[in-house]
Amino acid sequence: MSKRLPSHLRRIGRVFVDRSMLDSPMARRVRDRLAGTDQADIPWTVVEPDQDRVEFTDGDAQALYLKEYKGKFLRFCPGTRAYHCCGYRIIHIGENCPMACSYCILQAYFQDRVLKIWANQDALFTELGNAFGADRNTRYRVGTGEFTDSLALEHLTGYSRDLIGFLENYDNVVLELKSKVVDLTWMNATTRTDRVLPAWSLNAPFINEHEEFRVSTLRERLEAARTCAQAGFRVCLHFDPIIHYPGWKEGYGEIIDLIFDYVTPDQVAYMSLGSFRCMPQLTPIIERNFPDTTYIYNEFVPGLDGKARLLRPLRVEQFTFMVDRLRKHGMDEQLYFCMESSEVWNQVFGFAPKDIGGLGNRLMDRAFGEK
Template identity: 25%
Template sequence: MDAFEELFNSFSVEKRERLQDLFSSYQLTKAQRLILVKESADLELFQEGDIFSFLDFNKIDKQIGKRRGQELINQIEKRMHELRYTPTDYSTFFPPTIVRKKESIEKIYSDGLKLFGKCPCPVDGEKTRCCKLTTLDAAMQCSFGCSYCSVQAFYSENKIKVVSDLDKNLKNIDTSSIWHIGTGQASDSLLFGDSFNTLSSLADFAKSHSDIVIELKSKSPRNDFFNREYPKNMIFTWSLNAPTIIEKEEHLTASLAERLKSAVLAVKNGNLVGFHIHPMIYFKGWEKEYKEVVKRIEDTFDYKDIVMISMGTLTFTKAVLQHLRCNRTPSRVLEIPLAEAAGKYSYTLDIKREMFSTLYSYFSQDFKDNIFFYLCMEDPSLWKPCLNREYSCDKDFELDMKKAYFSKISSKL
């Protein structure tokens, strides 16, 4: 089944019949039919009605021949352009309450599994500035419901798999070319705390490899594991977002206050923390809400305790776009331009430049001078106008990050 068939068949029988009538009546080409079903799916996602609510059939039917079909498509594309190129309005969006699914949890052994990978940045030609992070899949699948999450498209089973012999696997890896390992790619790093000895195994590994940074990344409310000492090269980080986005798109995750509370506990426990303000979303009121996020960070933490702050925004692969459209859980994360971005789809560079430079401007000079700020998986051309610095290649970025991280870690020893 191709992408068109899969998406078309995801509609109700009634909707399929109405769409089929349009295909036939206006002699739509294959390309035009694909546009029609994609935009119909997106309007349902956005809770913005459907194409029949705004199409002007009187104007369409005044055209002759194939121009009728083109006029229909033009009207749809004009409406979608209006939605995608203006800040998203969440005041009119009310997603249904998402109920946490009862997932089964399976303990698996690492034999035969490839647990380590590379940062998902597209690296060919250095189209995005990449830090060359090594990823570790200690758990696979997530119980949260972030509407933009690519993890949901990776795994079809309603099952979370946790590696039960991580300590054994860590003892056998070649660390000669590794300095930075992140565990938040295939699941939330702190979803289970240390229930499966994941944190204990990572702590033992970090203790015996002081030249390697272990970074954990989370949106979880769990913080009961800060009852023991962790090596200083274990860094606890949290993804942060505007309260509106947490409420309407990051379902089942911890609130902003809960995430910051957990970070405070990490600092009190003697560890460095970091924050990923990611994915930033261009919505009505975004400037005010992200400014408040920055204020809460600066009011709560000393810059000496923060190793990094990253910024990034929505990016989607074709596979994830198809998954979101077929699944159609109400969301407005696709109400963006979907401009091509290094093989993925995102905001335009102009919108990104506005968001990132504005966010960075909210931070005090002390924070800017003493914390490593970076853009995550973004076009190299954005660095200079947004952060007032840039790198000629990924290697320079990686080396600068490494220097900054270990400088902060040594200050805690």
């Protein structure tokens, strides 16, 4: 009897592969891992070098595209100057996500059902080696969860496992793996539990149930966090986006309390809080893709960066409630805001990033276990 892929991968109905990547280790691995599953027979299409782009439309099916990526693999987070960015660096391993969260910006970035994986890993590792090896005293806090979920395709690609293995030799790099699914197959690829930060996004149970689809449950994510913590890793947890909906106090209070049934504050390297914000063009996409979603009709105003943001007093009210609750559980220096202003930092935390030596420096220290 053939095995089934994890539920979030069962919509993959075709594999595209660049001609140059056809015999790459990544292509062979994906082929091997599909074999023996009930998706073993999905068609593979070779993309010739002169083909501009891959187009795929087949109902709600998704395609996996093993691509030879020609761009930069190591990037800066696309933060704006108007708000405080955490300053982490992105290792770009692919684009798009097989899950479906109503609030996800990837819907606007990639308006197709093609899950891209950069299959030319040798080029990626060469670029990373040049960057990270140039000065071993320069520290890097990097992550792969910006343009895709870090672990969503891990079952097929083993990408994070490869990356962790590569970074084993770079003491000056901490890698964060941010996800909404549970895949811990990468865990035994490293001896440096102090240089890998498994991270899960959390949200209020109502939001998890009504706005996040094909993802792991909150308890599954927290169980995975506990497993990692017990193995010696410190974990990261992220409340982003925090959504203002009727009953938000009860919802966010419940999930905050639940966290500490699984991990202790000292096992958390850091935790971000970010209010829902979006480019204006995302709103009609959410309306179209998720017609039952209503939080987009809250009091949003154009922010200093042009993105729609919840009106400041409403954000401050939510942040204050959550930070107070988290502090009661012993959380303190782990907490930070993703893309917020000095005003909001001061109103909620009582200090601004400059007062703690800069947000990037604070998180770098925490990532390396120095605070």
